[in-house]
Amino acid sequence: MTDKQKAEQAVRLLEQEYPDAVCSLVYTDPLQLLIATRLAAQCTDKRVNMVTPALFGRFPSAKDFAQAEVAEIEEYIRSCGLYKTKARDISAMCKMLCEQYEGIVPDTIEELTKLPGIGRKTANLVVGDIFGKPAVVVDTHCIRITGRLGFHNVKDAVKIEKILRELLPPEKSNDFCHRLVLHGRAVCQARKPLCEQCCLKNLCRYFASEQKA
Numbered sequence: 001m002t003d004k005q006k007a008e009q010a011v012r013l014l015e016q017e018y019p020d021a022v023c024s025l026v027y028t029d030p031l032q033l034l035i036a037t038r039l040a041a042q043c044t045d046k047r048v049n050m051v052t053p054a055l056f057g058r059f060p061s062a063k064d065f066a067q068a069e070v071a072e073i074e075e076y077i078r079s080c081g082l083y084k085t086k087a088r089d090i091s092a093m094c095k096m097l098c099e100q101y102e103g104i105v106p107d108t109i110e111e112l113t114k115l116p117g118i119g120r121k122t123a124n125l126v127v128g129d130i131f132g133k134p135a136v137v138v139d140t141h142c143i144r145i146t147g148r149l150g151f152h153n154v155k156d157a158v159k160i161e162k163i164l165r166e167l168l169p170p171e172k173s174n175d176f177c178h179r180l181v182l183h184g185r186a187v188c189q190a191r192k193p194l195c196e197q198c199c200l201k202n203l204c205r206y207f208a209s210e211q212k213a
């Protein structure tokens with residue numbers, strides 16, 4: 001079986017296991033997803049979802065964020081960790097959106113990654129979830145699970161994204177990454193994966209090596 005065939009089979013198995021593939025961050029527009037994803041760095045989605053209702057209630061638009069004092073943004077996101085850096089990025093990002101994009105979130109990875117604090121992971125999430133374009137969101141779950149499956153042996157997110165773009169059906173790639181998050185939390189955990197319960201075990205290089213050990 002080639003890696004491409006294995007990837008297509010993994011897509012099908014995860015679709016069966018997790019039919020609902022949705023982002024766990026709560027948002028109502030592109031800007032909210034962009035900011036919520038920035039807040040989620042080294043923070044749980046659950047915590048971000050507790051913080052954002054008040055944050056977005058106070059700052060409903062990019063213009064509102066751009067005109068705010070960074071210190072005020074900090075107070076709303078303090079519990080998310082790294083809040084000073086995140087508040088600075090959110091302020092700068094929204095100023096750039098207002099100055100260069102008329103307050104509208106752009107729809108390409110190339111433009112999104114020009115924004116302060118926005119890397120490829122966040123850009124892919126926004127492009128996939130908001131604009132419905134093929135996207136590969138390489139987070140810790142994606143890195144771990146696709147590595148265990150044997151698709152790569154690297155940790156570099158950009159390299160992994162390139163590898164997965166070549167293996168995954170483009171129209172399935174975004175939902176596949178959402179399902180990897182669900183699978184990583186429930187089964188393929190970092191410290192002690194529950195291999196016997198795993199729907200992917202017959203495709204998995206890690207499982208095969210454990211069986212031989």
